[in-house]
Structure formats: C-alpha cells, structure tokens
Amino acid sequence: MPASPITIAIDGPSGSGKSSVSKAVARTLGLAYLDTGAMYRALAWWCLERGTDLTDQAAVAQAARDLPLHVGTDPDAADVRVDGTDVTEAIRQTRISSQVSAVATNLDVRAELRRRQRELIDSLRAERGGVVVEGRDITTVVAPDADHRILVTASEQARLARRAAELHGGTAEEHLAATHDQIVRRDRDDATVSAFFEPADGVTGLDTSDLTFEQSVQAVLDLVTGRLAPQPAPQPHTPDLQEHR
C-alpha cells in the first residue's frame, strides 16, 4: 500500500484496453479497482429486468437513484450484484452492450452514478490506500484532481480487432457487425456526453495501438511509479575530497 492514498484515473474509448490494463495496474500496485462502466451496465440490466423503458428519462433516472448496487473493487474479484443477484456475467452480454448508451447518456443518471463513484473513491482511498478507477469521464469530471490522469487510446482498427478476437462462434460477418456496434456506434453515442477521444488539459495520452497488452500495463506503471516508488531516505551528508579543495 502506498504511504499516502492515491487515485489513478483512466479513461478511454471502447476496446482501448482500459479495463484490463486498469485491473492489472491495480493488482500490481495493491490498489482497489473501480469499473464505472459496470455501474452503467448494471443499471441498464436492472431497467430491462423490471421492464423499464430505457427511453423514459425520468423513470430511468429514478431507477438510478433506487439501484441496490454492489460493485466489487478487488481487481481479482470485481463482482457486480444488483439486489443480491450476481450480474457480473449478465452485464457483459450483447443485449446490454447494445443498449447501455441509452442509460449512460441520461444526464440525471450520470449525476447519480457520479455521486456514487466519488463516494466509493473516497472510501477506497481511506480504507484501501487508493484506487485505479476507469471509465469515460473519470479524468475530466469524476476525479479531475486524481494523482494520475491517463487517457488510454488505440486506433479504431486496433480496437475492432481486439474485440473481434474475444468473440467465439458465428461468422466473420457477424463478428464485424457486433464489434462495429459495440465500438463505433457506442462510442459515437457515448461521446455526446463525455470527451474521451483526446486527452484534456493535464491528462496524459497513451496510444496503445502498437503495444502488446503487457507493454500497455508497463507504460501505465511507468507513468505512475514516480509517485508510488518509495522515495530514498535522505543520506547523511559526507563531504568528499572535492569539497575540501
């Protein structure tokens, strides 16, 4: 655990690798991990489960305020539960990925989930020494005062290829259609309420297009270790011969 609490904020477009990289960084540094996208996904899941029309802005905003949500913050067990039901896997399904933007572009929803995210960050700083928190608006709105703010990007081609590599079964055409919706269309919708293609002032951009996963993790660690590495204790001053000349 670092000597003083630390927040590492990481944003990026879909498929840039921010979730897997953030998790690995949190694991390496012994910090908590907060996946804010999972919170929007859990809300979308709950609304669909209860038959709430996702285009009914007021009803979805009320659902956000009522959402009985648990988000696991251990990078090795980041489970998500809604009212006690484990939805960790369910919120990754295509039916959620394809509809979550309707929830995430609701400004009242964003206000409520950002409030919860800030509360979580504060308690993770106090109880776990710090957190790696990732999403779309963390570096700019949720935690603009974070100790480190990084925007992880990758070319559209690289992001499409990474997502396609995760799919199993189906034809190449089906993969192309699914990845295009999850990456290009979703980013276009999500970008109407957050800016995550270009680093804001004071945010460090990291283009991972030509990096391996391990190199991406190392690049983030390199950016933060200046702050995290134990500072060498000041050495007692021993004058050398030069100083006596």
Ligand SMILES: Nc1ncnc2c1ncn2[C@@H]1O[C@H](COP(=O)(O)OP(=O)(O)OP(=O)(O)O)[C@@H](O)[C@H]1O
């Ligand atoms: N150089 C790289 N850096 C990061 N991830 C990579 C890299 N190369 C391949 N990947 C892979 O890309 C995939 C997408 O990563 P991840 O799910 O973390 O993206 P994301 O930005 O969180 O996307 P989303 O916002 O859609 O959840 C993962 O399977 C990851 O292992």
Ligand SMILES: Nc1ccn([C@H]2C[C@H](O)[C@@H](COP(=O)(O)O)O2)c(=O)n1
């Ligand atoms: N801070 C955030 C985090 C996520 N979102 C939106 C964007 C996505 O459509 C959705 C799910 O995120 P993912 O799990 O794919 O990272 O939630 C957002 O608007 N702000």
